[in-house]
Amino acid sequence: MKPFAKALAAILLATSSSCWAWGAAGHQTIGTIAAKLIQGSRAEQEIQALIGNLSLAxxxxxxxxxxxxxxxxGYKYLNEGKYKDCKLFETPEREAEMADFVRRNDQNCQPKPGEEICHKQYHYSDIAIQRSSYSLGPVGTREDDIVGAVAAATRVLKGEPAPAPFNIKDKREALLLLVHYVGDLHQPLHVGAVYLSKKGSRVDPDKGTYNPATATRGGNSIQLKSTDMHSTWDDIPITLTAPRIDGLWLAHAKVLHSTPGDIYTWPQQWATGTLKEAQAAFKGVKFGPFKGKSWPGTLPAGYSPTMSDIKKDQLTAGGAHLAELLQAIWP
Ligand SMILES: [Zn+2]
Incomplete structure (x- = not known):
């Protein structure tokens, strides 16, 4: 391969982790913002006691x-060497730690036919974008969805047991989960979903009898030109990666540091904010008839800059909210 082709192939390989929420880069941005905001606090010390020399990112x-x-x-780890961001966990001890979590969070929610195993479902909700706020009850919400998952991990860090069906064994495991889940809770397509008829028209799953065939799986079943809609939202531009976090960006994050009310209502409040961004994410998007495994989607003109703005706002909010929650857990 020519050097340029080689470099291009490397870039494509590095960005092809399509099943990743926010992509690893988005989660690392959120972790980095939070770490900077809690510098010098008690929360920082408590976190260090749980994860040692690892960072929130x-x-x-x-x-x-x-x-x-x-x-x-047999609860074997199958991605050895595949993703550079998982490399830190690819030791026998840490693979055993992951396997132990999955063993306890595999069938505990009694997944229905066609559903993913439990811990994979913890990462999202699929509340319809027609709803104006997040609440538990509408189609696509579950006790063990992303909102419930953030609350469950928070409880364990506060010294309480995890509510069923979650099985979180200790504070370290709870922290490993919380940092990621707060990130997912701010990815618009991890919270709000569009539901479509076979012909590709929008339907409201909470009106009449719900038809599971209308679910678009967080946009995974919406095919754009070169990728699916979920991946388009998971990917972040280089300008939003952790090394680009500067003083101005952090100052913006600091202002967002003030969710009102009891901490166990925070995940729900944040989900409502993200749901509004999901409504914006689907604004003007056109869908064709279902074919094969997906609906074709066409984005409106000017979509890309709007999407980048939303991503920056949500990554910033995610980092600020994570810092706020960690400091509320360890005041
Ligand atoms: Zn996730």
Whole structure:
């Protein structure tokens, strides 16, 4: 391969982790913002006691890395050497730690036919974008969705047991989960979903009888020109990666540091904010008839800059909210 082609191939390889929420880079940005905001606090010390020399950015991808533990193959880790961001966890001891979590969070929610195993479902909700706020009850919400998952990990860090069906064994595991889940809770397509008829028209799953065939799986079943809609939202531009976090960006994050009310209502409040961004994410998007495994989607003109702005706002909010929650857990 010519050097240029080689470089291009390397870039494509590095950005092809399509099943990753926010992509690893987005989670690392959120972890890095939070770490900078809690510098010098008690929370920083308590975190260090739980994860040692790892950083919040390092652990921010842990629950995605754990998805490579295969229940069908004796809880073996299948992605050895595949993703550079999981490399830190690819030691016998840390692979055993991931396997142990998956073993306890595999069938505990009694997944229905066609559903993913439990811990994979913790990463999202699929509340319809027609709803104006997040609440538990509408189609696509679950006790063990992303909102419930953030609250469960928070409880364990506060010294309480995790509510069923979550099985979180200790504070370290809870922190490994929390840092990632707060990130996912700010990715618009991890919270709000569009539901479509066979012909590609928008339907409201909470009106009449719900038809599971209308679910678009967080945009995974919406095919754009070169990728699916979920991946388009998971990917972040280089300008939004952790090394680009500067004083101005942090100052903006600091202002967002003030969610009102009881901490166990925070995940729900944040989900409502993200749901509004999901409504914006689907604004003007056109869908064609379902074909094969997906609906074709066409983005409106000017979509890309709008999407980048939303991503920056949500990454900033994610980092600020994570810092706020960690400091509320350890005041
Ligand atoms: Zn995730």
């Amino acid at each position: 390092d652990i921010s991808v842990w629950p995605d890395c754990a998805k490579a533990i295969s229940p069908a193959q």
